[in-house]
Every structure is written in C-alpha cells, then in structure tokens.
Amino acid sequence: MTTVLQQAADARGAAIDLAAATRAEKDRALLLMAERLVERAEDIVAANAVDVNNARDIRQPSVGSGVAAGRSDGQSEAMIDRLTLTPSRIEGMADGLRQLAALPDPVGDVVRGSTLANGLELRQVRVPFGVVGIIYEGRPNVTADAAGICLKSGNAAVLRGSGSAFSSNAAIVSVLRKAIADAGLPADAIQLLDATTRDSVKELMRARGLVDVLIPRGGASLIKTVVEESTVPVIETGVGNCHVYVDQAADLEKALAVTINSKTQRLSTCNTAESLLVHIDIADSFLPLAIEELVSAGVTVHGDPRVARYSDDVVPAVHEDWGKEYLSADIAVAIVDSMDDALDHIRRYGTGHTEAIVSESVTATRRFAARVDAAAVMINASTRFTDGGEFGFGAEIGISTQKLHARGPMGLPELTSTKYIVSGNGHTR
Amino acid sequence: MTTVLQQAADARGAAIDLAAATRAEKDRALLLMAERLVERAEDIVAANAVDVNNARDIRQPSVGSGVAAGRSDGQSEAMIDRLTLTPSRIEGMADGLRQLAALPDPVGDVVRGSTLANGLELRQVRVPFGVVGIIYEGRPNVTADAAGICLKSGNAAVLRGSGSAFSSNAAIVSVLRKAIADAGLPADAIQLLDATTRDSVKELMRARGLVDVLIPRGGASLIKTVVEESTVPVIETGVGNCHVYVDQAADLEKALAVTINSKTQRLSTCNTAESLLVHIDIADSFLPLAIEELVSAGVTVHGDPRVARYSDDVVPAVHEDWGKEYLSADIAVAIVDSMDDALDHIRRYGTGHTEAIVSESVTATRRFAARVDAAAVMINASTRFTDGGEFGFGAEIGISTQKLHARGPMGLPELTSTKYIVSGNGHTR
The missing domain is CATH 3.40.605.10 (Aldehyde Dehydrogenase; Chain A, domain 1)
Structure with a gap:
C-alpha cells in the first residue's frame, strides 16, 4: 500500500x-x-x-x-x-x-x-x-x-x-x-x-x-x-465567467453600481464579473457612462464593434475574450439585441457560477431567473454576493459550479x- | 458531431x-x-x-x-x-x-x-x-x-x-x-x-x-x-449485499420473520438480504430455527464452520460468499462474537445499500444505526423495505448507493x- x-x-x-x-x-x-x-x-x-x-x-x-x-x-x-x-x-x-x-x-x-x-x-x-x-x-x-x-x-x-x-x-x-x-x-x-x-x-x-x-x-x-x-x-468549484446583463428596462444608476462593483470590488475572485451584456435599446444611455467609469477605475474594456463606437478607450474584443475568466482588470462588453440573445450568449460562454440582470421589469427578471442555468442569479445585485459568508452560512469550503449534490x-x-x-x-x- | x-x-x-x-x-x-x-x-x-x-x-x-x-x-x-x-x-x-x-x-x-x-x-x-x-x-x-x-x-x-x-x-x-x-x-x-x-x-x-x-x-x-x-x-444505483444482524438481545420471533422475509420475499432485488450475521450468544437458540426455515423455503445456507455445526444442510461458505450479491436462493451465514465484529464484517463486505439489526436493546440499535455506513438501516424490519414505493415517494428512478447528491x-x-x-x-x- x-x-x-x-x-x-x-x-x-x-x-x-x-x-x-x-x-x-x-x-x-x-x-x-x-x-x-x-x-x-x-x-x-x-x-x-x-x-x-x-x-x-x-x-x-x-x-x-x-x-x-x-x-x-x-x-x-x-x-x-x-x-x-x-x-x-x-x-x-x-x-x-x-x-x-x-x-x-x-x-x-x-x-x-x-x-x-x-x-x-x-x-x-x-x-x-x-x-x-x-x-x-x-x-x-x-x-x-x-x-x-x-x-x-x-x-x-x-x-x-x-x-x-x-x-x-x-x-x-x-x-x-x-x-x-x-x-x-x-x-x-x-x-x-x-x-x-x-x-x-x-x-x-x-x-x-x-x-x-x-x-x-x-x-x-x-x-x-x-x-x-x-x-x-x-x-x-470555483471557475466563474460571470456576466452582468443590463436589460432595456434597467435603472441606469443601479446598472452602473452593479456593473462597477461586480467587476472592480475585487479582481481575482470567482464571483467577479468578467463580461457585460447591454441591451441595444439602453446602449446609448448606459454604455458611455459605464465605459467611462470602468476605464477610470483602471479596467480595460474589450468591446465588440458596436461597443467600440462609444469610446476610443475600447479595445477590440477577440473571440477568446467571451469565454475568459480574466481575474484581472479586464472586462468583455457586448451589445445584445434581446434578452434571449443575452441568454444564448451566457449559455454558450458562462460557467454556471453567477449571472446578474439589472432590470426594473418583473417580466424580464422572472424570465432571466428561470432561464439562466447557473448556481446563482443576481437580480439588481452585484455578482460578488455569491459567497458563503455573504449568504450567512458562516463557513464555506468553496463554491460549487456543478449541479450534483451541491450548487453555489x-x-x-x-x-x-x-x-x-x-x-x-x-x-x- | x-x-x-x-x-x-x-x-x-x-x-x-x-x-x-x-x-x-x-x-x-x-x-x-x-x-x-x-x-x-x-x-x-x-x-x-x-x-x-x-x-x-x-x-x-x-x-x-x-x-x-x-x-x-x-x-x-x-x-x-x-x-x-x-x-x-x-x-x-x-x-x-x-x-x-x-x-x-x-x-x-x-x-x-x-x-x-x-x-x-x-x-x-x-x-x-x-x-x-x-x-x-x-x-x-x-x-x-x-x-x-x-x-x-x-x-x-x-x-x-x-x-x-x-x-x-x-x-x-x-x-x-x-x-x-x-x-x-x-x-x-x-x-x-x-x-x-x-x-x-x-x-x-x-x-x-x-x-x-x-x-x-x-x-x-x-x-x-x-x-x-x-x-x-x-x-x-442498486448493487446490494445487504446483511441481517441478529443481536444477542434479539426477539427470536422477530429475528426469524425479518431474516426469512429479507431473504425470500423476492430473490432478485437489490434490497434482498444476502448475508446473515448472528451474535454468538443467541446462536444456539436462533440458528437451528433459522437454518431449518431457510432450507425449507428452498434457500441454500452457506455457513462458516461454527454455523455448519448446527445442521448437515449447511454448505461450507468460501471467502467469495461474504461479498456476493447472490440474487438467488442462497444466503451466507456467519457467527460473530460481538456487534463490533458484525460492524467490521459489514464494513468490509457491504455495498452501502441496506443493513438490518434485530434487537430489543435500545443501546444496541442506537449504536448499530450510528455506526453502519449505508443508505438505509433497518431496525427490527426487513431489508426489503428500502424502496421508493414503500417509503411513500410515489416514483423511483433507482436506489442510490453513493453518498453524493442522493442516497437510498x-x-x-x-x-x-x-x-x-x-x-x-x-x-x-
């Protein structure tokens, strides 16, 4: 033996x-x-x-x-x-x-x-x-x-x-x-x-x-x-490519707060947001503010071509950016034409850890929560809350991203x- | 694809x-x-x-x-x-x-x-x-x-x-x-x-x-x-080498009923008993009855040398018998010197499905239930009860013998x- x-x-x-x-x-x-x-x-x-x-x-x-x-x-x-x-x-x-x-x-x-x-x-x-x-x-x-x-x-x-x-x-x-x-x-x-x-x-x-x-x-x-x-x-446990989805019915102030906190409150944790998906109908009002605040917080914004039009500070996103758990001061940003496009994107690139939606619409948050396949869904709250301490469990051995036995x-x-x-x-x- | x-x-x-x-x-x-x-x-x-x-x-x-x-x-x-x-x-x-x-x-x-x-x-x-x-x-x-x-x-x-x-x-x-x-x-x-x-x-x-x-x-x-x-x-799911342990403080009638039912009520199911462990202090009174009833029900009794002394009908057990899921009219029978010996035996040969104890002693049943590592522990009841239908679940996809996610x-x-x-x-x- x-x-x-x-x-x-x-x-x-x-x-x-x-x-x-x-x-x-x-x-x-x-x-x-x-x-x-x-x-x-x-x-x-x-x-x-x-x-x-x-x-x-x-x-x-x-x-x-x-x-x-x-x-x-x-x-x-x-x-x-x-x-x-x-x-x-x-x-x-x-x-x-x-x-x-x-x-x-x-x-x-x-x-x-x-x-x-x-x-x-x-x-x-x-x-x-x-x-x-x-x-x-x-x-x-x-x-x-x-x-x-x-x-x-x-x-x-x-x-x-x-x-x-x-x-x-x-x-x-x-x-x-x-x-x-x-x-x-x-x-x-x-x-x-x-x-x-x-x-x-x-x-x-x-x-x-x-x-x-x-x-x-x-x-x-x-x-x-x-x-x-x-x-x-x-x-x-623990691999997180977490998304923040800013819905067309989002409150701009909450969307900004949740985005910045999810990305920058701590860079190297699995519940840090790595991607931002913005509904096309709110892009004009939200993205200029978000990009400015992210950049001034030292974050490199990797954006798709439609995002790039909003600021010269945006670095063009390559395909690998969407699936990446940066664990660094980087974020991938895309514009989506509908919530279903956001859900498809998350389904393809997410790791089943934490996905957030910012929206004032009950219909939208209900649909997002039901359709996202992840350990945790945050509604108008930072992805950083997925944590045993924050959930009040007192002790945590890790965050499960599988569905068998334990999740979250x-x-x-x-x-x-x-x-x-x-x-x-x-x-x- | x-x-x-x-x-x-x-x-x-x-x-x-x-x-x-x-x-x-x-x-x-x-x-x-x-x-x-x-x-x-x-x-x-x-x-x-x-x-x-x-x-x-x-x-x-x-x-x-x-x-x-x-x-x-x-x-x-x-x-x-x-x-x-x-x-x-x-x-x-x-x-x-x-x-x-x-x-x-x-x-x-x-x-x-x-x-x-x-x-x-x-x-x-x-x-x-x-x-x-x-x-x-x-x-x-x-x-x-x-x-x-x-x-x-x-x-x-x-x-x-x-x-x-x-x-x-x-x-x-x-x-x-x-x-x-x-x-x-x-x-x-x-x-x-x-x-x-x-x-x-x-x-x-x-x-x-x-x-x-x-x-x-x-x-x-x-x-x-x-x-x-x-x-x-x-x-x-489903592999069951289930034991019935007849404690020194067993009620003979219950012990007999549980043993016969666990073995013979249906031969080919995973919750059928395949082994019988009898405390030395009750062997003289219990084993002759048990062997007789098992044999007359058509069951072949594979016994250790101490068991063989009770009846010519006992076939000598070989080492493989202890770990075998017969799914047939066979049972392996051993005498144990203490409950701890029974627990050791079950630990070595059991598959973590169902283990039964027959005893009138609260101390004994409490210790057995705490120390046996199995999906189900039966106290003065047949191993055949480990079943979704019997437990009142209405539907059953199988009986899990693992500890992760679902057990039983x-x-x-x-x-x-x-x-x-x-x-x-x-x-x-």
Whole structure:
C-alpha cells in the first residue's frame, strides 16, 4: 500500500469514530485547535519562513530583466504575500476555527421523517460523508479552514496543499493533529499528503472506496484534470465567467453600481464579473457612462464593434475574450439585441457560477431567473454576493459550479450525506 | 458531431423549455403519454414481437443439450417473460405515468430562503438538472417509467436501453415523443440512443457539458464501467449485499420473520438480504430455527464452520460468499462474537445499500444505526423495505448507493438540483 492510500485508510478508520462524535466533542476539539495554533505561532512562522525563502529563491533569476521581469516580480510579490504567515494571520486562522465551533452541527439533522401506513418510522438523517479529499493551491491558511470545516461536519480530511506551502502546512497540521488527539478525538482525522510530488494527487484521485468525495480548489486546469481523471466523486468549484446583463428596462444608476462593483470590488475572485451584456435599446444611455467609469477605475474594456463606437478607450474584443475568466482588470462588453440573445450568449460562454440582470421589469427578471442555468442569479445585485459568508452560512469550503449534490456556496450541510433509519417491530413485506 | 452527441444536444435544447414548463403543462403531457400508449398498444406489441422473436432465436441453439441447457432454458424463459409486452402490461405503464401526474412537482420548491442583513432576498429553489442520461438493461417498461419521471422533474431524458429491447423501446419512445409534442412540449425531451452498438454507451459517458448526470441501472459490471469511465457525473444505483444482524438481545420471533422475509420475499432485488450475521450468544437458540426455515423455503445456507455445526444442510461458505450479491436462493451465514465484529464484517463486505439489526436493546440499535455506513438501516424490519414505493415517494428512478447528491431510494426531488435566486435593489458590496 502506498503512503497516500495508507493515509486515506487511516483517515477512513478515524472517520468511523468522528461520525459518532457529538457536537460538544467536536467543538471542544475546534477550540483547542484554535488555542494551540496561537500558542505555537512562533514555530509555524518559522516553518513558513522556509517556504517563503524557497519562493524568493525561485523568483530570483527573473529579477532585473526588464519590463516582463518587473511584472512577474509584482506577481511573485503578491504570491509571496499570500504565502506569508504572521502572528496576526495565525490569529485569524484560530478565529475561523472558533467561529466554526459556534455554528450548528449539521450531523443528525432530520431532513425528512414520517410514519408509514404500516407503522414503520422513517427518518432521513444527515451523516458525514466519511473522508473528504481537498486539493488546493496557494495560501496555507486554507489548511486550517479546510481541516476545521471537515471536522465540524464529522468528516476526516485528506489534504493535498501546494508544494510551495508544504513546510507551513506540515507545521499547521502537526499542531492540529496534536490538539485533536488531546481533545479525545482521533488525530488521524487530518492527513496531509506529500506535496512535493504530483503522484500524491494522482493516487488521491484513484482512492475510490477510501475517499468519499474530492473537492479541488484552484484554477481551471487543476479542476479539469481532477474532473477527467478522478474515480472518486468530485465536487467542482470555483471557475466563474460571470456576466452582468443590463436589460432595456434597467435603472441606469443601479446598472452602473452593479456593473462597477461586480467587476472592480475585487479582481481575482470567482464571483467577479468578467463580461457585460447591454441591451441595444439602453446602449446609448448606459454604455458611455459605464465605459467611462470602468476605464477610470483602471479596467480595460474589450468591446465588440458596436461597443467600440462609444469610446476610443475600447479595445477590440477577440473571440477568446467571451469565454475568459480574466481575474484581472479586464472586462468583455457586448451589445445584445434581446434578452434571449443575452441568454444564448451566457449559455454558450458562462460557467454556471453567477449571472446578474439589472432590470426594473418583473417580466424580464422572472424570465432571466428561470432561464439562466447557473448556481446563482443576481437580480439588481452585484455578482460578488455569491459567497458563503455573504449568504450567512458562516463557513464555506468553496463554491460549487456543478449541479450534483451541491450548487453555489458550500457550507457545513453540503459536506454531509444522509442515511435512512427505519424502525419497526418485526415488520415484513 | 456523432448521432449520440447530436441527440444529447437536441435534448439540451429541449431541456431549456422543459425547465420553464409549469406543472400543469407537464401533467397534461404525462396524461396524454398514458392515453397514447394504450391507444397504440397493438403497434407496441407488434414491435415487441420482433424483440421476443430475436430473443427466442438466440436461445434456440442451447436447447436440448442436457442439464446446463435446461437451466439456461429456464433463465431465458424468465428473460423472455420480462421482455414481453402485453396490452395489460402497457396499461400498467400508462398507470405509472398517470400516477406521476398526480405527484407534486419538485421544481420550484423553495429549499431555503431568508432576507439577509443588507436586505437582499435569498431563495434556494429546486430546478431540474437539465439532461439526465439513463443506461438500463432488461424490461421495456422502464423506458416509459424513466421518460415519465424525467419529464415530471423537468428534465430531458437520454435513454440507452438494452439491445434486446430496442424495437420495443423505439416503438414506445415514438409514441411518447408524439404525445409530448401534441401536449405542447418539446418532443426532443426524450431521446432513445441506438442500442445495437456499445459505442453509444461510450459516447454518452463522455458527453460532459451536454448531459448533466448519468444513472446506470443494471448489474454490478455495468455500474463499475460507468463509474470508472464516465466524465459525466454519475449516480450509482442498486448493487446490494445487504446483511441481517441478529443481536444477542434479539426477539427470536422477530429475528426469524425479518431474516426469512429479507431473504425470500423476492430473490432478485437489490434490497434482498444476502448475508446473515448472528451474535454468538443467541446462536444456539436462533440458528437451528433459522437454518431449518431457510432450507425449507428452498434457500441454500452457506455457513462458516461454527454455523455448519448446527445442521448437515449447511454448505461450507468460501471467502467469495461474504461479498456476493447472490440474487438467488442462497444466503451466507456467519457467527460473530460481538456487534463490533458484525460492524467490521459489514464494513468490509457491504455495498452501502441496506443493513438490518434485530434487537430489543435500545443501546444496541442506537449504536448499530450510528455506526453502519449505508443508505438505509433497518431496525427490527426487513431489508426489503428500502424502496421508493414503500417509503411513500410515489416514483423511483433507482436506489442510490453513493453518498453524493442522493442516497437510498431516489424520487422526483432527487432528480433536481438547486439555484440561488438573489433579489436586490442595486445592492453592492
């Protein structure tokens, strides 16, 4: 048995006890995990320094080679910033765990129940999945978040973080495992896989029977690989080519506010708008204002030929722009002749994440909401609201863009399955 | 584009209109489908005769070649019986569609709703998946059932039945498509794939983006193939190695009733018990009775050495017996030294379908229900109760043995996803 499969099997063993743990036991563990992270902050920062120094070493060669290097320099500075842990960031991780302890436990919720005609008592009860695999990139604070969310929902977690954060993640997981054991729950409920090789991802994807569900969190290419190659059931998350559709019956002020906020409030998130579709009948009044405000916010407007007529600042859109998740200060803008054209466009290029309409017409918003096939439809509201925190879920493991099991922001209940418990008195058919 | 992908694309187009159809429109279509099946019963029976004759031709060569042939003869007579359509069986299919019309529509159900602190109105609403692919074996009446369940839940159906029923299925689908169109809904909502080649299964499994979910209904090998090769999300159904555990605190009469009913009420269903686990402390009083009653019901008892001591009728169990879904008059019987041993046994050999405990002890039943990882746990009741009809769901597309999305009998709500609809008034973050 390989190391990965052994770790998955260990997690599976721990999951049996964890599934039977009470809310009180789990909350005690979460609070102890939080306390220990803060106590051991110095060690974690030291482990993190290894990762940060490695990242700086890798970056070094490209420095000083002109404009391109300058840009990559800025990018890697941002990357290093995301990678860096400070005592206050560790305090933030601990806070996240404390908030989880305060949330209700989804396990044991009775989803459906009845007494059948023959007297059998039927209950459909929420139960943990068992073992949840999470593949993620980037920031080490995700490690504590993911471990905490899995534990609270009664699941063992098999974590595969990025190689660049491996030393930090190892330090964090070591502290968390010790805390879990000291709280009387099985330390094996959290497993950190070797992130120095691609093999651990491959093996995790084939660990059907040991791992119940796999959640990839990261860029489109990671998610595509996992979806295509995994035999473990996958929940797809996070790729968002979100559109704002400004209907002919839109209020101009709301349309402007929703457009600007959806695009610029934060550039790099999956619920950021990447495309703007404007009904032809409102283009003359809306587009000059929108383009001006977008450009003055530093956004490059990639427009179709009809959009380009409104401003010299518009860059001609190429075909690839329509399907692109920019995650940058760019937006693709098109004029559509009808709402149905907008719906067709969204159907072709959307990723099923979030689609917004701005309109004062009840008929239009009703039709748009019914016909758009996406996790979330925003009516006169920014696409940026599709978020577990904004929706009031308290914790979020990701935003599902698939239709099976969970769609949209995934909170604790989305990390559970159900079980039918049927009680009789010697009942037979 | 291949024929399969074209049919999937046509289904996708139809799914857009179907998702927006009202319950009244869908029920009208279902009732017309029922009416037309009965009207066209003669044509359907004629098409069915082609399949039945083909099946008889294939069977012919093996007739008259001794014992083996005699057995295969009986098997194929049963197969031909399942394949055969009569006017009364067609009436039964029509009845199924009429019952679907009477069931509530899951689409539009508000699963969760609230007004957020900032005034945004959040609703999580049930929506159809879109396109549901179903791969099934055997009986042609499944065609009408599956088409009806998909239509009622607002989904387009891409059906891949067995080659042996292709002529019957084609006749049924032709009638149903015409009825749907006459009822004002898109005929393309039902697609029947060519069943004369394996390629259609392969292409269906790779039609990610066109087909939203794939449900294989059939034997273990079909399900394994689909699970391993499909890039379309799959809902696993129906393989059941169900256990009855007779606890030391069992009431003997209930234990006997539950055991016999679970095994013999119907042999070939996935919720039939295939294994019996008996606590050592009750073995002396229970096993002689159980073995006698099983044997006199024509069941072959495959027992471990400790079981064999109770009766000469016991056939020694080999290792394969513990993991076998017999679907026949056989049962594997073992003595366990504790409930934990029973739980370990079930964990190792169970398929996560249905597990039963017979016990008068609240502590024992509570522990068993909490620790068994299965779609359904029966407490003092027959495993045969795990069934959409018995649970009162009115319609069933299969019994899911996976934890993602749906677990246990799948009714109409299990054929839906959800969508968040968020209403604001120009809200921004």
